Amino acid sequence: MREIIALACTGCATPGKSVYWTTKNKKNDPDRIEMKKYCSFCRHHASHKEKR
DSSP: EEEOOOOOOOESSSTTTEEEEEETTTTTOOOOEEEEEEEEETTTEEEEEEEO
16 A cells, blocks of 8 residues: 655755655555655755655
């Protein structure tokens, strides 16, 4: 089953400013995922981790 998760920027001074929403399959990816996405506050591609 796919679940909706939020990805927050790890490089911002205030965490949680840049948030992306995506889905993941919990059976295939039980751990937190990390992706490189564009952060409009940092103004560059930064690491975004799954927040709970």
